[in-house]
Amino acid sequence: MAVVPILKMGDTRLQRIAKAVPDAMFGGDALAQLIVDLLDTMKAANGAGIAAPQIGVDLRVVIFGGGGINPRYPDAPPIPFTVLCNPILTPLSSDLTRGWEGCLSVPGLRGEVPRFEQLRYTGRDQFGVAIDRSVDGFHARVVQHECDHLDGVLYPQRVDDLTKFGFTEVLFPELAGVVGDDD
């Protein structure tokens, strides 16, 4: 169990282009420990996903899903728990959908972000096994959010209408007491 501090927006370590996981790391102890730290930290913060740069680790690793129905997104089908290293995202259409997002590195705030509705993502799990999925909706949104972290992008940079950006307690008072955390 290792819950580690989550970096907050403004920290330049969140702005880096993260490095690819080298072949030698797959299946090894260092990557396994990183996944444990990410999972423990994500669970402690009640997050839907987390990226390695958010705990100061400069590697292209994200994890997401596995939490069942998210109370912030009650209509979204559950996303299987996924470890995704060195991801490549390919939009399957040019359709964009708008949806509300939060971020563990931007606590207390939510914003409406346009994302590709359908995409394919490929990469490898922590053992080096290939992942290749085509997804849509909330699953696609989470993947885009998390993988943005690997390129130094936080969701507020993608909010194109700042009237749709604000404090969770103001925008969604019904969520108060249900969840206090972000993605």
Ligand code: NI
């Ligand atoms: Ni985030």
